[in-house]
Amino acid sequence: MAYEEIHQGIYYVGDATTKNGLDCNAYLLIDGNDAILFDPGSVLEFEQIVQNIRELIPLERINYMVLHHQDPDVCSNVHLFEELGLHFNVVTSWRTMTLVQYYGIQSPYYLLEEHAYQLTLESGRKLQFIQTPYLHFPGAFVTYDPQTKSLLSSDLFGAFSFNRTLYADETYLGKMLTFHEHYMPSNTVLRPVMDTLLSYDIQMIMPQHGSVIKDDVKSYIHVLRTLECGSLLSPVRKNLKENGGFLAIFNDVFQRYQSLYEPTEVMVIFKEVPGLNFDENGVMISYSGNPEEVWDEIFKTIERNKGMIWVSVVEPFVRTLSATYDIGLPEIMKSLIESAQIENQRLMEMNVTLEQTIKSVNEKLVRCPITGLYNETFLKSLLVEELDREDWRDIGALATVGIDNFSKYKWTYGVEEEQSVLRNIAYMLKGAFGENAVFRMETADFALYLKSLEKSDIIEKLDSVRMAIEKSRLFLGDISVSLGVTFNNELNLDDATYEMTAENYLERALNRLRVAKLRGQSYLVYETDAADERKNPNSVLIVDYDQTNLEVLKNFIGELDVEVHIATDGFEALEKAEKYVPSIIITEVNMPKMDGFVLKEELAAHSHTKDIEVVFLSYIKDEILVRRANELGVMHYLRKPYLLAELLGIVKRQIRG
Numbered sequence: 278m279a280y281e282e283i284h285q286g287i288y289y290v291g292d293a294t295t296k297n298g299l300d301c302n303a304y305l306l307i308d309g310n311d312a313i314l315f316d317p318g319s320v321l322e323f324e325q326i327v328q329n330i331r332e333l334i335p336l337e338r339i340n341y342m343v344l345h346h347q348d349p350d351v352c353s354n355v356h357l358f359e360e361l362g363l364h365f366n367v368v369t370s371w372r373t374m375t376l377v378q379y380y381g382i383q384s385p386y387y388l389l390e391e392h393a394y395q396l397t398l399e400s401g402r403k404l405q406f407i408q409t410p411y412l413h414f415p416g417a418f419v420t421y422d423p424q425t426k427s428l429l430s431s432d433l434f435g436a437f438s439f440n441r442t443l444y445a446d447e448t449y450l451g452k453m454l455t456f457h458e459h460y461m462p463s464n465t466v467l468r469p470v471m472d473t474l475l476s477y478d479i480q481m482i483m484p485q486h487g488s489v490i491k492d493d494v495k496s497y498i499h500v501l502r503t504l505e506c507g508s509l510l511s512p513v514r515k516n517l518k519e520n521g522g523f524l525a526i527f528n529d530v531f532q533r534y535q536s537l538y539e540p541t542e543v544m545v546i547f548k549e550v551p552g553l554n555f556d557e558n559g560v561m562i563s564y565s566g567n568p569e570e571v572w573d574e575i576f577k578t579i580e581r582n583k584g585m586i587w588v589s590v591v592e593p594f595v596r597t598l599s600a601t602y603d604i605g606l607p608e609i610m611k612s613l614i615e616s617a618q619i620e621n622q623r624l625m626e627m628n629v630t631l632e633q634t635i636k637s638v639n640e641k642l643v644r645c646p647i648t649g650l651y652n653e654t655f656l657k658s659l660l661v662e663e664l665d666r667e668d669w670r671d672i673g674a675l676a677t678v679g680i681d682n683f684s685k686y687k688w689t690y691g692v693e694e695e696q697s698v699l700r701n702i703a704y705m706l707k708g709a710f711g712e713n714a715v716f717r718m719e720t721a722d723f724a725l726y727l728k729s730l731e732k733s734d735i736i737e738k739l740d741s742v743r744m745a746i747e748k749s750r751l752f753l754g755d756i757s758v759s760l761g762v763t764f765n766n767e768l769n770l771d772d773a774t775y776e777m778t779a780e781n782y783l784e785r786a787l788n789r790l791r792v793a794k795l796r797g798q799s800y801l802v803y804e805t806d807a808a809d810e811r812k813n814p815n816s817v818l819i820v821d822y823d824q825t826n827l828e829v830l831k832n833f834i835g836e837l838d839v840e841v842h843i844a845t846d847g848f849e850a851l852e853k854a855e856k857y858v859p860s861i862i863i864t865e866v867n868m869p870k871m872d873g874f875v876l877k878e879e880l881a882a883h884s885h886t887k888d889i890e891v892v893f894l895s896y897i898k899d900e901i902l903v904r905r906a907n908e909l910g911v912m913h914y915l916r917k918p919y920l921l922a923e924l925l926g927i928v929k930r931q932i933r934g
């Protein structure tokens with residue numbers, strides 16, 4: 278189904294093909310430069326909704342999404358719009374905001390509480406938001422548009438609709454009541470909200486389920502005003518005999534079914550019920566036998582012909598009837614609903630677990646869980662695809678971004694601050710280069726794939742971001758980044774496969790990042806000669822808190838004609854390992870803050886330090902420690918005092934190898 282214009286500039290863009298009786302109605306309001314999408318819907322209708330909107334306007338024009346509450350049918354697809362690169366504000370109440378964040382929504386929020394429950398559009402048109410607490414969520418609200426006198430009512434005035442029409446007809450009332458009996462908690466909360474709505478001039482109601490109401494709007498408000506929903510909480514008692522006896526009850530159920538489903542189909546089934554008598558016009562005139570047995574038979578017959586869904590749909594209504602008139606629940610509802618509930622629960626739980634697993638596996642494959650950015654694997658496959666396109670090769674660049682001294686920073690400020698730094702830098706990079714240009718890397722911290730920008734623009738933009746990060750006050754400590762850039766026209770297309778070309782391309786950017794880091798902090802390197810890019814093969818890092826041991830080793834190893842770096846604790850060691858990428862690290866095991874084992878694990882977590890050979894030295898050495906070291910890939914574990922010749926032998930082998 279395509280879009281439908283409901284009112285000047287307001288379009289139905291939902292998808293009415295869901296088969297469970299609950300269609301998700303999304304509406305789009307277009308006003309000059311503003312395009313507001315109301316209750317964008319669930320993941321199931323996403324593609325259809327996108328298609329409907331695209332027939333009207335480019336998707337990118339959507340600048341607001343109004344989420345009336347947090348249910349999955351209302352807004353579980355918002356993150357999919359974000360993934361398309363759209364920029365919009367999420368208009369909602371703070372209570373809803375706290376929950377919808379769990380869908381992974383990352384767009385900025387426009388909170389009603391901060392804007393006097395109004396949204397003024399560029400044209401001056403004002404949308405008003407009316408709170409509808411507990412209908413059916415404490416933070417729920419609806420939207421009133423004074424210009425068209427329409428109410429975008431979310432779940433209120435919604436309906437179960439197995440045979441839905443775009444506009445409400447005379448059968449709509451029963452469908453609407455059934456929905457409210459299921460989802461609205463009580464008349465106590467419904468009534469005051471309906472009283473409020475009666476004070477507005479409402480000509481049209483656009484609910485999130487069911488049909489648009491455009492005739493006789495006030496009568497629907499009045500009906501809900503007196504609806505006894507949620508009567509399980511406080512049933513209203515009535516005398517059965519005075520209210521028409523069992524025949525009236527049977528008729529109520531019969532009529533309810535006729536409003537929900539095709540009336541002739543309902544008639545055929547009811548005529549099958551033993552004990553019910555109809556005249557030639559199809560009017561139920563009497564029953565024979567024990568009324569409680571007939572009551573049971575009605576639902577048994579329905580279940581036999583149509584299955585449990587038909588029974589479940591009227592369940593709240595039947596429960597209300599049985600509580601009001603003090604008659605037992607039909608047998609089948611007691612037993613089958615209970616077992617169906619258990620089975621449903623089991624299936625739902627299975628489904629949820631399965632969905633979560635699939636989602637988390639998929640996400641892990643391509644996205645960083647902290648920043649939400651696509652990861653290195655994703656970038657590499659993107660580069661391979663890009664290489665296939667001829668026009669790609671003249672302009673554009675790949676930049677790698679490394680946070681300076683980040684290991685030390687992490688150890689000083691802790692994991693939460695580390696993650697917040699990553700998120701903030703990701704945010705700044707996205708702001709400067711767009712959502713889809715930024716990637717989270719294992720070999721650096723970030724990468725930027727900058728399409729169709731000239732070299733001078735790229736350098737200028739990168740430099741300004743580098744300075745913005747350095748000056749930013751978002752971080753607890755000092756944060757700066759270094760950048761290594763390579764340009765598409767430097768690509769070497771002689772490699773055997775595109776995979777190798779992409780790999781080498783990335784490697785070149787990383788080498789330049791390494792050069793930038795060697796120069797100090799906050800450097801941008803985009804041109805290097807071969808000598809610059811060479812890894813330093815002859816360097817050794819010695820880590821020990823014991824100064825004497827450090828000095829001794831430094832002197833002896835220095836004689837081997839290698840560059841020697843020293844560190845007095847684990848995080849300084851990490852810092853230097855990242856910066857110099859030594860061929861071998863000789864470290865004391867037993868150190869404060871970060872011991873040798875943790876240091877080795879940290880080195881292993883980054884691909885450019887993971888292959889560095891590590892040698893353990895310690896006064897303590899036993900079988901368990903040695904086995905643990907071996908499991909981490911540490912093959913040499915020397916007990917202090919060690920034989921200098923043995924240690925130098927290991928170092929020599931490593932630097933020559």
Ligand SMILES: [Fe+2]
Binds near residue numbers: 351
């Ligand atoms: Fe809802």
Ligand SMILES: [Fe+2]
Binds near residue numbers: 350351431486
């Ligand atoms: Fe809903």
